[in-house]
Amino acid sequence: MKRSRVCNPSWRGRFxxxxxxxxxxTPAAQAGNEPYGVWLRPEAGQQFxxxxxxxxxxxxxxxxxxxxxxxxxxxxxxxxATKSGAKEWRGKLYNAKDGNIYDGVxxxxxxxxxxxxxxxxxxxxxGETWRRTTASAAGARAPDKGQDSGDEE
Numbered sequence: 001m002k003r004s005r006v007c008n009p010s011w012r013g014r015f016x017x018x019x020x021x022x023x024x025x026t027p028a029a030q031a032g033n034e035p036y037g038v039w040l041r042p043e044a045g046q047q048f049x050x051x052x053x054x055x056x057x058x059x060x061x062x063x064x065x066x067x068x069x070x071x072x073x074x075x076x077x078x079x080x081a082t083k084s085g086a087k088e089w090r091g092k093l094y095n096a097k098d099g100n101i102y103d104g105v106x107x108x109x110x111x112x113x114x115x116x117x118x119x120x121x122x123x124x125x126x127g128e129t130w131r132r133t134t135a136s137a138a139g140a141r142a143p144d145k146g147q148d149s150g151d152e153e
Contacts, residue, residue: 033087035106035114038062039130044069047133048077050106057081057089057106061096072096081106093118 035050035057045065051058059078064070081091081104093104095118102118109115109129117127 033108035089035108038133039114040133041128041130043128048130050078053080057083057091078104078106 036052037050039048039050039059040046041048046061046069047063048059049062051060057078058076058080060076061073064073075094075096077094077096078091079094081089084090084105085107087108089106091104091106093102093116094100095102100120102120103122104119105115105117107115107117112132113129114132115127115129117125119125
């Protein structure tokens with residue numbers, strides 16, 4: 001009697017190894033093309049989570065270095081940005097320091113580096129470079145059920 005491939009222990013082991021690798025390698029490979037995950041703003045020591053909100057890109061402040069900024073945690077700085085290029089998104093950026101909203105461009109420079117640029121009237125612009133935190137190096141694509149969708153203010 002011939003053994004089926006499904007019952008063959010060596011086949012099952014190889015399948016299990018492939019499935020395990022797919023769970024962890026695929027998100028890491030996608031991290032280079034997507035901004036999802038937690039990013040560090042080095043100048044202020046703040047961390048921001050970039051997440052999917054209804055097929056668009058949103059971001060909010062999730063961690064601060066200074067205790068006096070703790071009340072700002074949870075502030076949404078980006079709502080509903082749309083993909084405008086291979087590694088670029090455009091949307092409205094909120095600046096908590098001055099309370100203004102700017103036209104924003106988020107560009108992935110590499111898997112671990114992105115730039116944010118906010119512009120007023122399309123001519124006066126200021127940008128920053130942020131680094132991906134090691135905790136989010138795999139880049140979470142799926143929306144987090146606890147994340148704000150950006151629908152309410």
